[in-house]
Each structure stands twice: as structure tokens, then as C-alpha cells.
Amino acid sequence: MVEVPAGPIRWQYGLRAEDLLDRDWSEFARPVEALGHPVRLELVRRILTGTQTTAELLELDQFASTGQLYHHLRQLVSAGWLVSPRRGHHQTVSTSQTGNERLADSIQSLPGSFDGFRSLSVAEIGPNGPVFAGIGDADPAHSGAPGPDTVFELGSITKTFTGALFADAIERGEVSPDDPLSQYLDALTGTPAGAVTLASLSQHSSGLPGLGETAVASTLESLLLNENPYASTSTEQLIADAAVAPVDPDQGTVYSNFAVALLGTALVEAAGVDDYATLLRERLTEPLGMDHTVVAATADQVPEDAVPGYLLNGTRAPRWWGEEYLPAGSATFTTASDLAIWAQANLDGTAPGAAALQPTAPMGTDTEIGWGWLTSPSFDGTGAQTWHNGATGGFRTFLPARRAWLWWPLAVAGLAAAAGITVLW
Structure with missing residues (x-):
């Protein structure tokens, strides 16, 4: 010891x-x-x-x-810099390529390096719809670049789903932004967490910490031992952590998975459905035809064809699953084709809860937040972009859903595996 x-x-x-x-x-x-x-x-x-x-x-x-x-x-x-050993091989994107050649070539010509990545899966939405490309071997056990239906972990882009569900619930009259959390989670009546509003949960301004007490301990252990930090979590534990959680009204904006998980749990109660997976499926993914997008509360709910993630040093990342933080993005699985559907539906306003994109509060310098979505100046300074990113073990994601010009380039980019969404220039 x-x-x-x-x-x-x-x-x-x-x-x-x-x-x-x-x-x-x-x-x-x-x-x-x-x-x-x-x-x-x-x-x-x-x-x-x-x-x-x-x-x-x-x-x-x-x-x-x-x-x-x-x-x-x-x-x-x-990232493996403090605990995990450096492996003998150097990891980078291979020459494997699939899909639209022009799009793949444009990715390859981007400035910077793909060192540490294993593969990238990309979607670009233009006037004629999406096109896809994949680069690098997504799974070392099976050579070949990822396609539009390759399944990967999404991470915190899931918060845009939860934000849309919030906006949709407001439109249905099930909730109001200023409702206290305890109105939907009775166990929090009389607690500091129970008094925070649903809007503040979505805006990361509730004063709640970033994680609940149980998740803090399990996250540190998981980082040290390369394990799933959410394997033992449950909705009951989330609420129990909230019942004893400190709330700092002077904290300002603090990015909080804890808050968004509680928001999603409240929306489940307001809708009268069994769980977050049901709410997501019935109100977002099924209506939009996002057939490959699921959340995994248990290990057996992880899609069998999901590609593995890897850390920078080549160590296999643990697969994430667990119920407690699903609304915040702990275990969401999706594809480039499904994310293109989601982006397009938000761009044209047909997505359920599309009002979530509209900024409702400031969040740091030059950034505003809606219900989950962030709006900030574009990277090239030519306009504004509305976006969210995400990260899990071995995956990195970025999704822009609004820009000030006609073409809407998206990309699915992964840390040593196929993964989320990033902007192409």
C-alpha cells in the first residue's frame, strides 16, 4: 500500500x-x-x-x-501517459479507404496529423444529401475502413438527444423549463438538488458538481485500471447521489454529466415511460429512422458489431455501458449514417425538439448554450456554428449542426477507432 x-x-x-x-x-x-x-x-x-x-x-x-x-x-x-505502458508499436491511420473518393482525399489533405488514431468515418451533407467515406482499419481483427453503418460509441453528443427530448417535452406540455427537479423526482423533495430547475440542468448552470459522488470514485478507479467507469451504476444510485449532492449557486457554469443525467431521468418520469432507452427510441430515433442508434444499460445491450476503441498507447479501451449516466452519453452507440440523419433533421428543422438548438443562456466567453447544443464562432471566424462533441474510452466525436454557409461538412473521427463527428474544412 x-x-x-x-x-x-x-x-x-x-x-x-x-x-x-x-x-x-x-x-x-x-x-x-x-x-x-x-x-x-x-x-x-x-x-x-x-x-x-x-x-x-x-x-x-x-x-x-x-x-x-x-x-x-x-x-x-x-490517454495512457501516467499509468498505462507505452507499447512497442506506433499507431496511426492505415491506407485502407472506402466510400466517396473525393471526400476521403479531402480528409487526407487536412492539415495536422492522424497519429494516435486508428480510423476515421466521415459524412458530408450537401444540397444533394450526405456522402460518406472511411479511412483506416476500424477493427484490427478485420481489415477494412469503416463504412456509413459502422457502429461506434457516441459520447456526449448524446446530450443533444437529451436536449431535444427536453424541448419536445416542453412542446408537449409535459414539463416547463423553470420546473424544479423534485417535481419529477420525488425522492429529492427538500434537498438542494431538488430545488434546481430543469433549464439549469440543461444549461450546466445548476450549481451541481460534474459527477455524482459514486461516479467520482468509480471514474478514478477506472482510469487507473482501464475499466468501465459505469458498470455498477443505476438510476437509483443517481438519485441517491443527488439527494446528498452539494449545490453551489455561485459556481457559475460547470459542465455536468450529473446534471444532464438527472434531466434525462426527470424527462422519463414526465413522459411516463420505463427508461431513457424507451424515451429516446419512441420520440427520436424511430421517428427519424435512426435504426442503428441505441443506448446500453447492460453489457448484453452493447451492439455485437460495435468496433473497439483504443487508447493512444495502443491499449484496448474498455467497453462502456451502464444505466446511470445514459442521458449524458455514457453508452450510446450509433453510425455515421444515423448521425447524418440527425444533423440533417436539425438543419432543416424536422427533428423532434429542434428548438433545442436555439441559445437560451451564455456559457463562457463567446459561447451560448441552448438545450444541450452549444453555439460559438466558427473555427475560421466566418460565422457561427452550433455543435457538440463527445468522448468515451477510445472514441472522440464532434458534430456541427449549423453554419453560415451552404455546405454542411461533418466527419466521424475516432481515437484509435471509428468514432464521432468533426468538422472538415
């Missing part, structure tokens, strides 16, 4: 670092040693307890908060 003095730092998520770390870590010694760097467990713990200088180590000038420190630590650990 590594012994590190308890530090005074409190986590942004409401759980004291010393409480999380004051446990018998010997059970993790063998798997961490198997990763190749057992000594780095002490390094991670020293960072979290504030007894290790971080600025030089992480090549950052400063950390504005413990939450920011934890965010960067998660990025580094999940």
Missing part, C-alpha cells in the same frame, strides 16, 4: 480527496503493476492530494481549481 499524507484539497465534485484516497489500495497493486508502472500510482495520488508539483509535470502553467487539475489528470491517465 502506498502511503501519502492526506491533503486539504476538496474535489470540485464534492468528495474530499483524502476520503477517496484513504482506502486500501493494495487490491489494485497487481493490476497496476501489470500495466507496467506501479510506481506511478504514488505519483497519481500525490497529484490528487496536492503534495506533488503539477505545473512542470503536466506542462501546464497553472490550475485555476482542483476541478481543472482533476480534468487534466483524467485526460493524461486516460
